[in-house]
Amino acid sequence: MPQISFIQAINQAIAEEMERDPLTFLMGEDVVLGAFGATKGLFEKFGAKRVRNTPISEAGFVGAAVGAAMAGTRPICEVEFASFFYCAFDQVCNQAAKLRYMSGGQATMPITFRAVFGALGGAAAQHSETVYAQFLSVPGLKLVVPSGPSDMKGLLKSSIRDNNPVIVFEHGALGWSREDVPAGEHLVPLGKAAVKRPGDHVTVLAIGAMVPKAMNVAAKLEPEKISVEVIDPRTLIPLDEDAILASLEKTNRIVIADEGHLRGGAAADLAAIVADKGFDFLDAPVRRVTSLDVPIPFSPPLEKAAIADEARIEAAIRDVVGR
């Protein structure tokens, strides 16, 4: 299997899907140049009609993606940083998410939004936020958070083929991570969690960039005979509740690790689901490891203090296993 980076995975997924379907096209901020590498070379390959630089005009071009989808095409719409979605909240939440339902099922909305999120090191609060929780309460959207190159490629390809508005959140810190990715057609279905590492004593349900962190902690605790199972939901909507509950049934303990905030975050939502549906399996309280409820700060020591890290995952694991 060839080893590729997270960014190359994005590039390959888009190229393959555009190759496959002439109505799939790419629009967004700086996609022609491919400023971060994800869309590099696509303009040369597919031309000006299908690879379009937009103005820095999120409400305008996100709304245009909605209209283009309603006109029967399949836009891939890049919103450079996920915090910029705030400038296009109406277009995502009132339009893309709702128009199928509001039209009694007439509208089909095959849009893939891509956006970078998460703490990158000194990018400060408006370029570092984990914003998917803001979309969890918007029925009609699908939310995808890949944790590595292989899932990135397979999930992005599935997202592009999906007939619903999907937001693919790409953690910026994962950009240069590398991994073996199956050659040829590689699809990962939306709504299917992955057991990233099997274990017996505690489940760590980790999202996005917290997955590699949880894997490191699990490896670190192995010599102490603390056996950690790492589950990656991969998509928050739809959510593979069965996989989460099956893991909990086995381990009876759970830590939920997310880079988002504590209040109203994705971890809060997952913890509520676990409490509602898995209460009988629990031998210890559900623990959440999240970033602090502060805007993500600029200065390195402050950023480090705000962001959920391996030490906090480890502490939470030790707390629930009592060791």
Next chain:
Amino acid sequence: MDISKDKLLEMYRTMQKIRHFESKARDLAMANEIPGFVHVSIGEEASATGVCAALRKTDRITSTHRGHGHLIAKGGRLDRMMAEIFGKRTGYCKGKGGSMHIVDYSLGILGANGIVGAGLPIATGSALGAVIAGKDDVTVAFFGDGASNEGTFHESLNLAAVWKLPVVFVCENNGFGEFTPMATVTSVKDIAVRAKAYDIPGHIVDGNDVLEVFRFTSEAVARARAGQGPTLLECKTYRWEGHVVGEQAFLGDGSYREKSEVEEWKRKCPLIRFEKWCADSGKISSAELRQIVADTEKEIAGAVEFARSSELPAPSEVTDDVYNNT
């Protein structure tokens, strides 16, 4: 421009349908027979009609909260529209949308919309979709003077101009954004001049003259279809009724316009004006016009009957159509 007699008859029929549909919707809302907000466009029939008369079936439109007229002009079925307003499952949106959100994709009606200014980027994207798909369909965005102060107006005009998209932006300037006179919150007297900022043509149109609206739109549509990009049309018109049916209940004695102003605009009624033109030009007899009115009354009565006798949706339908599972 020579306009065929069939076209003229069709335009009059459309204006009558809108007038009757809106009057009926208003009365039903006042009688509490239909739920929710109802916004009617009585007095503005000529702009919806003249614009859509210049479109073909595969062309698309986006509409507004005050959208019944646009939908009727684009060919929307009165019975299914009425049923939707009643919240019935036979309605266009199976009762999920209501008055402000009626959609018929088969007719290129991408939808009325409850968010002011939301239709402009959608129309721009619909035009982009036509380009990507290699089709020469044109999209019209209907919006009001209020929406021209939204960021989406400016972002859409810029994007459509940069990409030379086949879209026509039709501002129906009816003088008010909700209860606020347009002139008190808008930097320009004429919305059309805002086209200059995006280097596209902008025209002021007499929005109560259906023939003038038709002529300007035909030209803008031809331009768009030929790949020459967007046009902004400002149809000057007036909203005879309030912003929302029943507003007197919460406005109380509060008024935001003079009665004399309303009366003055009623004298500029687009239907009477067209009837007068027919008489003066001798193109259509008054008997033919009367027949259209009679037909329309019958059609409206049938639509109301259809809506009243249709079933309400079952509570179990509440979770249908959130996602497309194909």
